[in-house]
Amino acid sequence: MPVYEQGYEVYEGRRNPLGSRWKPLFREEILPYFKKRRFVFLLVLALLPWLYGVALTFLHTQLGDADWAKDLVTKLPVVDEKLVSKLLTNSYDLFLLFIVAIWVGSGLVARDRKDMTLDVFLGRAVTSVQYLWAKGAALGVFLLLFSFLPTLILVIFQVGLTGQAGWLVEHLRVLWGTLLYTAIGPGTLVLFMLALSSMARSPRVVGLAFIALVFFGDMACGVVYAITKVSAVWFFSLSRELTALASLCLGAPPPYASADLHPALVALFFAGLATASAAVLWARFSRRGVLR
Amino acid sequence: MSVLSVHDIWVKYGSTDALRGVTFEVQGGAVGLLGPNGAGKSTLIKALLGLVPLASGAFDLMGQDSRALGPALRDRVGYVPEREGLRPGTSGVAWVALLGELSGLPRRAAVERAHEVLQYVGLEESRYRNVETFSTGMRQRLKLAGALVHDPALLLLDEPTSGMDPVGREEMLGLCRDIVKQGKTVLLSTHILKDVEALCAQVVILHRGQVQAGVSVEDWTRSEAQHFLVQWEGEGRGEAFAAACGRAGWSAEPRKDGLFKLVLPAGEGPRSVFRVAREAGGAVNRFVREETSLEELFLSALQKNGESHAGL
Numbered sequence: 001m002p003v004y005e006q007g008y009e010v011y012e013g014r015r016n017p018l019g020s021r022w023k024p025l026f027r028e029e030i031l032p033y034f035k036k037r038r039f040v041f042l043l044v045l046a047l048l049p050w051l052y053g054v055a056l057t058f059l060h061t062q063l064g065d066a067d068w069a070k071d072l073v074t075k076l077p078v079v080d081e082k083l084v085s086k087l088l089t090n091s092y093d094l095f096l097l098f099i100v101a102i103w104v105g106s107g108l109v110a111r112d113r114k115d116m117t118l119d120v121f122l123g124r125a126v127t128s129v130q131y132l133w134a135k136g137a138a139l140g141v142f143l144l145l146f147s148f149l150p151t152l153i154l155v156i157f158q159v160g161l162t163g164q165a166g167w168l169v170e171h172l173r174v175l176w177g178t179l180l181y182t183a184i185g186p187g188t189l190v191l192f193m194l195a196l197s198s199m200a201r202s203p204r205v206v207g208l209a210f211i212a213l214v215f216f217g218d219m220a221c222g223v224v225y226a227i228t229k230v231s232a233v234w235f236f237s238l239s240r241e242l243t244a245l246a247s248l249c250l251g252a253p254p255p256y257a258s259a260d261l262h263p264a265l266v267a268l269f270f271a272g273l274a275t276a277s278a279a280v281l282w283a284r285f286s287r288r289g290v291l292r
Numbered sequence: 293m294s295v296l297s298v299h300d301i302w303v304k305y306g307s308t309d310a311l312r313g314v315t316f317e318v319q320g321g322a323v324g325l326l327g328p329n330g331a332g333k334s335t336l337i338k339a340l341l342g343l344v345p346l347a348s349g350a351f352d353l354m355g356q357d358s359r360a361l362g363p364a365l366r367d368r369v370g371y372v373p374e375r376e377g378l379r380p381g382t383s384g385v386a387w388v389a390l391l392g393e394l395s396g397l398p399r400r401a402a403v404e405r406a407h408e409v410l411q412y413v414g415l416e417e418s419r420y421r422n423v424e425t426f427s428t429g430m431r432q433r434l435k436l437a438g439a440l441v442h443d444p445a446l447l448l449l450d451e452p453t454s455g456m457d458p459v460g461r462e463e464m465l466g467l468c469r470d471i472v473k474q475g476k477t478v479l480l481s482t483h484i485l486k487d488v489e490a491l492c493a494q495v496v497i498l499h500r501g502q503v504q505a506g507v508s509v510e511d512w513t514r515s516e517a518q519h520f521l522v523q524w525e526g527e528g529r530g531e532a533f534a535a536a537c538g539r540a541g542w543s544a545e546p547r548k549d550g551l552f553k554l555v556l557p558a559g560e561g562p563r564s565v566f567r568v569a570r571e572a573g574g575a576v577n578r579f580v581r582e583e584t585s586l587e588e589l590f591l592s593a594l595q596k597n598g599e600s601h602a603g604l
Contacts, residue, residue: 007412008412008440008470008471008474009405009408009412010443010474011397011401011405011442011443013397013398013401014398014401015367015395015396015397015398016393016396016397016398017396018363018364018396021393021394021396023393024390024393024394024399025394028390032381115376115377115378115379115380116373116375116376116377117376117377117378117379119338119341119343119371119373119375119377120371120373120377120391120438121394122341122342122343123341123342123343123366123369123371123373124366124367124391124394124395125363125364125365125366125367125394125395125396126363126394127363286345287345288343288344288345291338291343291344
């Protein structure tokens with residue numbers, strides 16, 4: 001029997017509204033990573049520095065009043081904006097943040113271009129904005145694990161262990177400062193990765209371009225700074241800008257002794273990077289160059 | 293009401309005009325979109341899907357303006373891309389279900405529907421295999437399943453039989469025929485003329501971004517030059533008959549089997565052939581009307597405009 005004689009069924013069921021069409025793309029982008037053990041292990045590794053914060057919270061709240069431990073505990077750093085700022089931008093976590101950004105972000109658009117599935121997706125009732133939102137949200141969720149999510153867990157621990165909200169009222173900036181940092185820092189990183197990913201067909205090329213721009217950018221800044229001792233050259237280093245941004249958002253002291261980065265410069269860096277990335281995305285998608 | 297009505301579409305790639313005022317109408321059934329490489333077939337399909345922006349012009353789908361429909365238009369259209377268009381590492385059923393969800397089907401309905409269409413295209417036994425393990429024919433059928441999953445009214449097929457073996461090709465064409473029987477409209481872009489002949493009642497010929505011709509195959513065949521195979525009996529080896537045909541302004545090409553291949557202009561018919569045969573001092577022993585193949589029609593359409601068809 002020819003295959004086409006097996007009967008065609010007409011679909012008469014309901015359809016989801018147009019505005020929700022990004023959700024399957026988001027799900028398909030995010031779920032496969034949870035099946036990759038190495039990737040999950042990497043995420044767990046990223047939370048290790050935050051265990052230090054949780055331990056400090058425990059010691060201060062549970063042992064702070066014990067006579068035998070009082071002296072020891074008072075010498076330990078307290079959980080406040082300064083500590084959270086350090087936890088957010090410690091070099092170990094920043095390194096892992098970039099690894100995750102490359103792992104997830106490099107293939108966001110490039111993989112669809114490589115597999116030629118971008119035509120197929122955009123040939124459905126999915127707008128370019130929905131497509132980019134789904135892809136960006138997938139990377140954003142993973143970057144939350146390096147920013148707002150562990151902070152929130154730390155705050156919950158702090159409030160839960162003390163049994164009162166006094167600490168939270170006193171350190172409310174920990175929450176909104178981290179939220180602001182997340183929106184500006186990792187948010188811009190998501191836009192940057194999307195833009196970079198839309199410019200190539202190979203995720204590997206995108207990954208290498210990111211490494212070249214970020215890691216070598218950092219190294220170049222370090223070399224120039226060593227020679228000139230002018231910290232304004234950090235303006236071209238993403239990791240240092242993220243560190244400075246966290247300090248500014250959380251009202252912590254500048255991260256480096258010689259840092260003279262003005263808040264306006266930090267704002268300019270992120271605004272510039274976000275605008276350039278958005279412009280690339282607009283150009284690539286509105287003129288459909290990304291499909292060629 | 294026509295299913296698809298295209299009005300003066302222009303598409304530009306930089307300073308190059310990829311489509312130049314394309315206008316045609318599709319009433320339903322299967323329509324072949326023909327043209328040599330670079331004629332603008334794929335660009336036209338992408339323009340209909342909104343994958344390339346229109347410089348000017350518009351089109352109506354089921355009587356509704358595409359601009360008013362917006363992205364919702366693509367819920368009524370299914371698309372089989374020419375190029376790969378499948379995600380490695382995904383099973384056939386997961387891929388088709390994802391496409392169903394992107395077209396608005398709820399998750400559960402999309403999975404159920406994916407199973408149905410995969411069975412319809414004959415991939416029910418391979419549906420859990422990863423797409424990268426599929427053969428070329430299976431991939432084409434999987435793409436067709438993806439295009440059908442949301443039950444569209446119009447199917448845009450871009451070279452659907454490309455790279456397929458004869459059996460697979462026949463199966464794919466059979467599927468397309470059945471889809472047309474279900475009341476769907478199929479726009480088949482291909483450079484394989486036999487596929488169009490086998491499936492389509494109407495053709496639109498594109499060349500250098502312009503519609504060269506757009507009529508029903510039947511009408512066109514009737515209106516064009518007629519081809520006959522004629523056996524002439526008389527003195528000599530037919531030189532007199534060939535000369536008489538020449539005088540009448542016909543092409544008479546002798547074949548090895550002793551027959552003449554005659555090409556008569558529209559308006560002339562069998563009576564004229566018998567008359568010329570008598571004038572040449574002989575008679576017609578055998579007379580066969582040859583069907584004008586689409587390929588000849590296609591080449592004639594291009595040659596009329598003095599264009600090269602080397603790309604075909």
